[in-house]
Amino acid sequence: MTDRRRVVIVGAGFGGLAAAKRLEREDVDVTLVDRHNFHTFLPLLYQVATAGLNAADVGYVVRGVFRREQQVRFRKDEVVGVDWDARTVDLAAEGPVPFDHLVVAAGSSTNYFGVDGAREHAFPLYSLEDAVRVRNHLLSLFEAADSEPGLVDDGVLNFVVVGGGPTGVEVAGALVELIEKVLEQDFHDLDVHRARVILVEQADRLLAPFSASSQRYARKTLVRRGVEVRLGTAVERIAVDHVALSSGEVLRTRLVLWAAGVRAGVLADRLGVEQGPGGRITVGDDLSIEGHPEAFAIGDIADIADDSGGRLPQLAQVAIQGGTHAAEQVLADIDGRPRTPFRYHDKGTMATIGRRAAVAEIPRRGGRARVLHGGAAWLAWLGLHLVYLVGVRNRLSVLTSWAWNYLTWDRGPRLILRPEVLPHSPRVEPDARPPSHGPGAPAPLLNPDRAPG
Amino acid sequence: MTDRRRVVIVGAGFGGLAAAKRLEREDVDVTLVDRHNFHTFLPLLYQVATAGLNAADVGYVVRGVFRREQQVRFRKDEVVGVDWDARTVDLAAEGPVPFDHLVVAAGSSTNYFGVDGAREHAFPLYSLEDAVRVRNHLLSLFEAADSEPGLVDDGVLNFVVVGGGPTGVEVAGALVELIEKVLEQDFHDLDVHRARVILVEQADRLLAPFSASSQRYARKTLVRRGVEVRLGTAVERIAVDHVALSSGEVLRTRLVLWAAGVRAGVLADRLGVEQGPGGRITVGDDLSIEGHPEAFAIGDIADIADDSGGRLPQLAQVAIQGGTHAAEQVLADIDGRPRTPFRYHDKGTMATIGRRAAVAEIPRRGGRARVLHGGAAWLAWLGLHLVYLVGVRNRLSVLTSWAWNYLTWDRGPRLILRPEVLPHSPRVEPDARPPSHGPGAPAPLLNPDRAPG
Numbered sequence: 001m002t003d004r005r006r007v008v009i010v011g012a013g014f015g016g017l018a019a020a021k022r023l024e025r026e027d028v029d030v031t032l033v034d035r036h037n038f039h040t041f042l043p044l045l046y047q048v049a050t051a052g053l054n055a056a057d058v059g060y061v062v063r064g065v066f067r068r069e070q071q072v073r074f075r076k077d078e079v080v081g082v083d084w085d086a087r088t089v090d091l092a093a094e095g096p097v098p099f100d101h102l103v104v105a106a107g108s109s110t111n112y113f114g115v116d117g118a119r120e121h122a123f124p125l126y127s128l129e130d131a132v133r134v135r136n137h138l139l140s141l142f143e144a145a146d147s148e149p150g151l152v153d154d155g156v157l158n159f160v161v162v163g164g165g166p167t168g169v170e171v172a173g174a175l176v177e178l179i180e181k182v183l184e185q186d187f188h189d190l191d192v193h194r195a196r197v198i199l200v201e202q203a204d205r206l207l208a209p210f211s212a213s214s215q216r217y218a219r220k221t222l223v224r225r226g227v228e229v230r231l232g233t234a235v236e237r238i239a240v241d242h243v244a245l246s247s248g249e250v251l252r253t254r255l256v257l258w259a260a261g262v263r264a265g266v267l268a269d270r271l272g273v274e275q276g277p278g279g280r281i282t283v284g285d286d287l288s289i290e291g292h293p294e295a296f297a298i299g300d301i302a303d304i305a306d307d308s309g310g311r312l313p314q315l316a317q318v319a320i321q322g323g324t325h326a327a328e329q330v331l332a333d334i335d336g337r338p339r340t341p342f343r344y345h346d347k348g349t350m351a352t353i354g355r356r357a358a359v360a361e362i363p364r365r366g367g368r369a370r371v372l373h374g375g376a377a378w379l380a381w382l383g384l385h386l387v388y389l390v391g392v393r394n395r396l397s398v399l400t401s402w403a404w405n406y407l408t409w410d411r412g413p414r415l416i417l418r419p420e421v422l423p424h425s426p427r428v429e430p431d432a433r434p435p436s437h438g439p440g441a442p443a444p445l446l447n448p449d450r451a452p453g
Numbered sequence: 454m455t456d457r458r459r460v461v462i463v464g465a466g467f468g469g470l471a472a473a474k475r476l477e478r479e480d481v482d483v484t485l486v487d488r489h490n491f492h493t494f495l496p497l498l499y500q501v502a503t504a505g506l507n508a509a510d511v512g513y514v515v516r517g518v519f520r521r522e523q524q525v526r527f528r529k530d531e532v533v534g535v536d537w538d539a540r541t542v543d544l545a546a547e548g549p550v551p552f553d554h555l556v557v558a559a560g561s562s563t564n565y566f567g568v569d570g571a572r573e574h575a576f577p578l579y580s581l582e583d584a585v586r587v588r589n590h591l592l593s594l595f596e597a598a599d600s601e602p603g604l605v606d607d608g609v610l611n612f613v614v615v616g617g618g619p620t621g622v623e624v625a626g627a628l629v630e631l632i633e634k635v636l637e638q639d640f641h642d643l644d645v646h647r648a649r650v651i652l653v654e655q656a657d658r659l660l661a662p663f664s665a666s667s668q669r670y671a672r673k674t675l676v677r678r679g680v681e682v683r684l685g686t687a688v689e690r691i692a693v694d695h696v697a698l699s700s701g702e703v704l705r706t707r708l709v710l711w712a713a714g715v716r717a718g719v720l721a722d723r724l725g726v727e728q729g730p731g732g733r734i735t736v737g738d739d740l741s742i743e744g745h746p747e748a749f750a751i752g753d754i755a756d757i758a759d760d761s762g763g764r765l766p767q768l769a770q771v772a773i774q775g776g777t778h779a780a781e782q783v784l785a786d787i788d789g790r791p792r793t794p795f796r797y798h799d800k801g802t803m804a805t806i807g808r809r810a811a812v813a814e815i816p817r818r819g820g821r822a823r824v825l826h827g828g829a830a831w832l833a834w835l836g837l838h839l840v841y842l843v844g845v846r847n848r849l850s851v852l853t854s855w856a857w858n859y860l861t862w863d864r865g866p867r868l869i870l871r872p873e874v875l876p877h878s879p880r881v882e883p884d885a886r887p888p889s890h891g892p893g894a895p896a897p898l899l900n901p902d903r904a905p906g
Binding site for chain 1: 638
């Protein structure tokens with residue numbers, strides 16, 4: 001039989017890209033589908049949101065990855081559903097695409113945990129569009145306060161970050177740096193020091209998966225740099241101009257960053273398969289989907305058991321290793337070899353707090369994890385992120401930006417740029433529709449009778 | 454008297470920036486107003502539109518230019534009008550701002566010359582938002598054609614550039630390069646060679662202000678590189694899916710780039726002052742506005758007579774020199790010195806056609822202009838644009854991008870990124886309203902029953 005197996009991979013994140021890379025030189029036809037035409041390097045999104053990096057630095061065009069691989073076909077399209085009987089993936093623009101093997105790597109979406117007003121008013125930080133939207137809004141708030149200083153009393157310069165995990169810690173740390181070091185010089189007439197960054201975490205510690213000493217270091221460093229850390233505090237309600245906390249405190253604010261958690265991507269709900277906590281797809285030890293041995297789920301969208309009976313975290317490494325594993329199971333099937341169980345190799349976790357401050361924990365064989373704090377961890381963080389970034393050009397550009405920011409205390413991309421206020425040909429682009437998790441229309445910020453007429 | 458004179462400068466383009474720079478260390482209070490928070494390097498917009506440069510490379514945050522100059526106050530705001538009796542500029546967000554001297558440097562806007570459908574369906578290229586919109590749409594058309602190859606028959610890969618001036622020539626040249634060298638490798642399954650770039654010019658030659666030999670060189674080079682050049686041909690009508698030419702030809706297309714000309718910025722119409730051709734503000738030989746000696750108009754928005762009874766062209770150099778001159782007239786007034794007439798020093802003009810191909814004409818004292826074609830002109834063009842770009846970081850970034858593009862035949866920023874489909878707090882941002890010159894909503898590109906449900 002000369003027919004090559006058709007493998008459809010849904011999602012060009014870390015997992016989908018790893019699976020496609022593993023298959024690119026094998027004797028299979030790969031169709032890789034993503035609703036964006038680029039891979040997003042999620043770990044650096046917060047630097048786009050805080051004007052440290054260009055949007056283009058953390059996005060890499062998928063077609064650019066597979067320019068020389070004729071058998072990897074990319075489709076910028078959206079998956080509407082899967083017909084398990086017909087073995088087709090239904091794409092919004094192209095229609096049904098047949099597969100022999102399917103790899104579902106559609107990532108996560110924001111989890112608002114049903115908090116009142118969160119979906120309408122909080123800003124998620126889970127796509128490049130999200131990051132650019134946060135940056136535009138953040139800088140616009142400073143411009144508004146500069147035009148009308150009375151707005152500062154209304155909380156226009158209060159920034160609330162919800163969630164004390166790595167994303168929340170990173171974005172809070174980057175925010176104070178941007179405000180204290182950069183915007184303070186940009187806005188001569190504005191008392192920038194009245195700006196507040198408040199990090200709210202429900203648990204009684206930051207960085208839950210890290211050791212107690214890393215948690216203390218992160219908290220101490222953030223507080224010393226000017227972040228107000230509220231531990232043991234839940235968000236009860238988010239409105240257009242304030243946040244109500246479980247402590248009874250009401251914070252006036254126009255920018256609530258939601259970094260409290262993720263759930264499985266919406267596609268997981270459309271497949272008619274078994275789902276675990278957070279809507280994640282239940283998989284067997286070979287990462288195949290329950291009841292559909294020809295299909296795999298990997299990365300953030302998959303609910304993968306770890307050795308100790310818990311669940312693997314939603315990390316880039318889990319997705320990358322899972323993607324490679326799923327691809328290898330496909331090859332094993334083709335060759336008639338038995339499948340193998342997925343073994344996750346924990347390479348450690350890191351979080352950065354700001355300039356020369358990070359935490360890193362690297363597991364050691366049979367012993368306690370190696371724990372790094374401060375400058376060494378920060379350098380390790382920089383190096384590792386450069387290595388995992390896709391594309392030489394993006395690496396060069398990020399390295400240049402970091403060196404520039406570090407040496408000059410400046411930041412480059414502080415443009416407020418809204419190219420798509422009037423979107424063109426929305427029907428061409430499935431993703432031109434309002435994102436399902438996007439915030440609604442918030443209240444006017446300026447006095448209505450001063451609004452441009 | 455210790456009161457410092459208040460100078461309001463409207464527009465942070467080449468002219469407004471030059472005026473503010475000239476005044477930044479003088480004993481005056483400067484308020485610089487722009488509806489964007491960044492200066493746009495217009496000569497390189499076409500490279501953003503054709504995925505050669507990042508949007509952030511050609512925009513520079515105005516506040517970054519004046520970080521150390523406390524007496525230059527920036528306002529991201531929109532000018533609603535000027536009250537000449539009260540001597541105030543009325544800003545949309547901040548309200549009236551008093552001035553002793555006013556410099557109007559609000560640039561141009563697209564001139565559609567009343568062509569039927571142009572305003573609704575053509576894409577202008579006169580702001581960074583325009584450029585990003587063109588890039589998104591252009592790349593989306595290739596994605597659409599890849600999903601549904603039948604669309605190529607409908608003209609989805611026909612790109613029509615209207616106007617054979619420098620902008621039209623540059624964008625047509627860059628388009629064929631992008632398609633032939635980059636997209637041809639990105640789209641394995643698509644017959645990219647079916648894409649057409651058609652340049653339509655009403656006159657019987659390209660690059661009207663250049664010499665006949667440069668005009669011939671530009672045409673020959675474009676044709677050799679694959680651009681279809683239609684001279685002596687006017688555009689009669691633009692519709693959602695086609696363009697009708699004066700020759701009777703109807704071209705099917707979904708992307709018409711409008712590079713046919715500019716008129717004065719809309720502000721010129723709101724000032725109640727005398728206007729010349731294209732709505733440009735009539736000025737005296739010191740660049741002051743007729744009837745308002747305390748106010749100046751410079752750059753694209755001003756109608757400036759040249760020595761031979763004609764009008765100065767709408768070029769960066771005219772704006773820069775005019776900005777400096779207006780600032781010097783303000784200082785002359787303050788010091789009680791007489792005003793001086795504006796003398797434009799023509800440093801020459803250039804246009805680039807593509808890789809190693811450009812034309813440059815540099816005037817020589819008392820003789821014919823020095824004319825350069827090809828690689829030397831191209832290098833001169835590269836160097837000069839790097840010099841005039843604002844900000845060391847942007848220069849570094851552009852230089853890196855150019856070197857990368859040149860050496861690898863790759864282009865970086867091919868992301869289709871639409872961050873503001875759902876704009877946040879539109880009331881904060883005057884420019885969040887649909888641009889007055891933006892195209893309307895074009896027809897659906899894909900078959901309606903294939904549109905995402």
